[in-house]
Amino acid sequence: MTAMLVSASAAAPAGVVPTDRAGPVLVVDGLKVAYGNATALHGVSLEVHAGETVALIGANGAGKSTTLRAISGLLKARTGTITFEGRSIANLAPDRIVAAGIAHCPEERHVWPGMTVEENISLGAYLCRSKAEVQRRVGMAFHRFPRLRERARQLAGTLSGGEQQMLAIARALMSEPRLLMLDEPSLGLSPKMAEEVFEVVRSINAHGVTVLLVEQNIHNALSVASRAYVVETGRIMAGRRSEDLRGDPDLLRAYLGG
């Protein structure tokens, strides 16, 4: 199945969006990634279907973030293929991948500390050249995160941890991606705020955006995701429906350690 898709994409001209919107939009196959000489992923394979929300869960240091980094082009795959909407994106630069419709909200926030909240947000839509459109999206972001509107002129580096997290999420949404990848979006958020963020994720998803999520709060993760992959030391151990995992705490404990 995967092999077929890859070869089909090789034949299709670049940029052609497959009409089968229900098929897998993202296919990762046999992905191997290393930091220097230390291999972090030993062949990860996964599939995300259009309109789905999929979670990656797993223990500390398992390689969840590394998987996302490889998809968004921050890390180069040693071997393996990454196909997005039928097109191979394994060797594209991050900025090309963003242009292709994938947004990645990275771990540890990475806001631009010396720029204001508003600048941070509007730069999220860097590739959008229409000023009016950017303005609309900024309004949208402020609507989703009223706290950020209050802080629009504050330098992002002086925000509290949770506020920076909101900013990072808001910024990632600005490119209006077709695939949104969030790395621990609830990190540092209060329970209430985390809930609100997941509400945002649900509503975005409801508008047809596919979501790939790394989340440590298993309860929250399984509540938004329809499926989850469990990652362990650089390998995908299982791809399960959320209900199944939720119903089986022992299984979860076995996967997640602790």
Add this chain to the structure above:
Amino acid sequence: QETVRIGLIQPLTGSVAYNGQSVVEGARLAIEEVNAAGGVLGKKIELIIEDGQCKPANSVNAVEKLVQKDKVVGLVGAFCSSATAAIMPVAQKYKIPLVTGVSSKADLTEQGNPYFFRAAETDGLMAKAFAKILAKDLKLGSVAYIGVNDDWGRGGIEEFSRDLSALGVKTVLTEYFDHGTTDFFTLLTKLRAAKPDGVFVAAETQDGSILVKQIRELGITAKVFGVGSWATADFIKLAGDAAEGIHAAVPYASTYEAPRNQAFVKKYEAKYGIKPGKYGAAGYNALNIVAAAIAGAGSTDAEAIRAALQKTRYEAPNGVYQFTGKGQAYGFDAVLVRLEKGEPKVIASAPVEATD
């Protein structure tokens, strides 16, 4: 050894490289001539040039290399007085005669180093020769002094201001600037306010040309005179119209009317495409002096060369060089020139006299 080796240490990189290169040009010409005439002691002379960067430590490195590795029998150089001061003890230790054609700091010859000879004027000697002519010719009542902030600039100003003051010329301003300064407007504003009859400047080509240009830009009409390698085509080209009418006391000018000099100028121009300046002549003379001493010594023995140097009577383009007991040259002519229509016109010349 089938050649006789002479070491030359000059700044070939850095801020005074420009002048150092001129010395090297003169030196090369001298060696070419000597070798064409059969060399010395039946052998050709080999000139080994090292970059001392006008820095004491680097110059010492260069001397060590020249003496130990290349086994030179004589040394010329180091340009800046500080570098020369640093290599003098090394030359003395290895007993290798050292001739400088440039370093003018007065006390170098006062250190009792028997291997050191200076084939150059000192500022004191220049001042003595020309102060009176200048004061009278330019009708100076008051003078402002501007000099580059180094041993040479300071020395020049001290000597000339002493001699001019003794002639009753009033000093209205004394200022120093750092080498490589490009903007003199502030200094010159001060100068303009002081309204002197004349401005004495001790500066080399680059600084000097910019300075005189800016003097004219600021509309200062005082007469400009001083010391530096100003009697050169480069200076005149750089300074442009501002050079007109400037007086310079120089140890050498290519327009000096002696047949020997005209022959030298012709050869130099043929080889390098420009007329020799103060530093080209210095290199030429220093190397000729050393070569002649080796020939006169009849061997490459250091003591013999030293003795021969002491007895030097070298007929240079600009007069006859001899050395005092302390190794200070005298007998050659220094000239006072006025720059007119792009040519340095000699208006006076005087032999530099022995002081001890």
Add this chain to the structure above:
Amino acid sequence: MNALHDAEPLLRADNLTMRFGGLTAVRDFSFEIMPGEIVGLIGPNGAGKTTCFNMLTGFYTPTEGRVRFKGVDITNRKPFAIARMGLVRSFQKTNVMKRLTVFENVLTGHYLDGRQSLLETFLPGERVRRAERAARDSAATIIEMMGLGRRMNAPAHLLSCGELRLLEVAVALAAKPTLLMLDEPAAGLNSHEAAGFGETLRTLVGRYVQSLLVVEHNMGLVMSVSDRVVVLNFGQKLAEGRPHEVQANPDVVEAYLGKAAA
């Protein structure tokens, strides 16, 4: 001696206020920590918890109010001086010495144990050597305890986010504090790891540290380890009490916990 009901609090903050330009991040906030106590500090994002940490440890000077630690006024002291008194904190944003190995990080944490005169630096005697050995042993023990044993000699920049959080706690522990203050130490740990981490925290008190102040958004962790919970909202104290009391407080649910907790 370390009893909960000791009259003298270990740390006492009186009427702390912090203003940044026009913004008041913390307003008139007072609380105390008794010896032997684990206190949880919670509150919505931007409520002022980290700012509070910064004031208590000397990284910020409070606009108003005073801080007393072990009965001494430390309001205007420098961070390192406060640390030397036994008040050590971790940071919300990961701060470790990335180019050093895990072991070196924790060994460096033992700085206060091994302080020496200039003379001893250059002519080390038996005392210095003994202190050095003790520090090395202690570092290894702490690393094992935090579950980083297999990463002992890995340079810190090779660690994943969650591991870095644990390393930070290890470094802070190495300084042998009386009061340890942790700012979201479990951020990045998954639910199960967080539970394990909670166990570890409880074992620390009494053995390694006297008291603990924890800022956390992981309610499972806070509620299970804390003896007492203080809630901040908009820079002011909203509630204080035993975990279950606070959890049931409708204001806290409204401002912080959200409907899921109800």
Add this chain to the structure above:
Amino acid sequence: MTLERNTLLVALVGALLLPFAVTDQYLLHLAVMALFYVVLATSLNLVVGYVGEFSLGHTAFLGTGAYTAALLSTHAGLPLWITVPVAGLVAAAFGFAIGAITLRLQGPYFVIVTLAFAEVLRLVANNWIAVTNGPMGLAGIGQSGLTDKREFYFVILALAALALYLSYRFVYSNAGRAAVAVRENRYVAQSIGVDPFGAAMQAFVLGAFMAGLAGGFYAHYISFVGPEVFQFAFMATIIIMVLMGGKGTLVGPIVGAVIVTLLEEYLREVQELRLTLFGLIVMAIVLFLPNGLMGFVARRREQHGSTILRNTPAEEKTV
């Protein structure tokens, strides 16, 4: 740690034997200059490698040391064994004063303000004629009866050994670790009780002391001291040595000092091309051995290749 110590000991034995094997005065002179630079590079390494701040003002200490020795020798006629230690102490005092101001700053601000101090001192040396003799410099500094190069060699070797011993002790001590903590992460350092200012100051003053010793030696050996000892050109040479050899290691600066000294001399062969080539070589080394020669050796085991660092160090240090 032991590897580094043993390497140093072997190098010391080799250095002790050298003058018996080499009689060529020129080579011996180069050996003296190389060791002189070893002291300087080692001292700068303490600041750059262990305080982690880039000082461009190290010539301030070289220069004060050199002038101190020169003045003591020319005015009071004191011999080298007195002037050199005094030069070190005076430089250390300057280090303390300058450090008190500059160590409050970090990053580029520190870089430039240290440079500013060196330049101020250079300008003072250039203009305070009554004391320093201005641009004319101080010539004829006594050589204290040392006539043979070999004797100078042993003096500078002793200084180099001292500098390395002090560095070694410092680096592997608790105080050294504190300095590294400050270098790596100021916030962590403070929270574990390290006084960032004090820790940096120790290394800074120690570095100044060593540079002062080197300066004192320089004055006697070259016998002439002028304002150029404060110049940036000196600084550039030392920086190249430290970085080329590998900062933050003890052996690195030694390797760097020896290689650069020899390289500069060897390149005399190519005449005018000398410095052009030198510049190219410096660039090539950065490109191919970004951690310096020693870093290259040391890092082979760590292997961190082309990782994306999580962030740039400057922005890392926020809470």
Add this chain to the structure above:
Amino acid sequence: MDLFLQYLANGLVIGAFYALSALGLTLIFGLMRVVNFAHGEFYMLGGVLGWFVTAHLGLNFFLGLALVAATMATLGWLVDRFLIERVRGQGEEPGILLTIGLSIFLVNATLLVVGPAPMKVAGAFAEGPVFIGPIIVTKLRLLAVAVGAAAILAAHLLIRRTRLGRAMRATFQDPMAASLAGIRTKHVYAATFALGCTLAALSGMLLASVYSAQASIGGLVSLKSFVVVILGGMGSFAGAVAGGLLLGIAEAMWGGYVATGMVDVIGFVLVILILLFRPQGIFSARAERA
């Protein structure tokens, strides 16, 4: 009083020149945080190339300026892509060493090719004095100040107002986040370096027409430019202007009323004093919290 006004005018002109020659450094050092020791050499190359295109190719001044700008932009781009790019993200030091190496190479290669003699760059028009009340300036100086002001304003607007400018700031503050926003960071780096290089060269050629071009001028220019950038605060053009003018006026006053011998000292003393009281320079704010 006239004297004071003239000093002030001198100081303003020189200050404008300082700001102008520090412009490239404000970008490369102040914004991009590459401690660029080759800045002075880029400036120098501007002057030397200016001499070459006017004296040898016979171009008129402004055409020459355009050609020099284009050449230096290319050079800057190449230097970034082939040199700086390779040590990016490895901390400050490799960049320092690299640019020191580059500066040694550029000076000496230039010395080899054109020699150490000063070179005269023909100005846009004949030099001559201009009288403003009791004050004298010259035509070429006024031109340089005008062009400099235009360049500074343009650079400022570029950074603050354009998409590229925002991309630059984002890239230098967090390159990873920038690339995740769709910014081509490699191009941004190279473009900034090229721009910094071009600005340095432009000022080099402009000022060479007022003074003269010379192969070994770079060191001094670098030094003064660092002072200006630090005085004003890293990466701020308003700061660079303020720093330049402050330095220029301080030097003029010190030179005028005290002594010209030690004017250079004033800049360094200012740097020390200002950093003592305002450790981020005059014009920067901190975006960092503890």
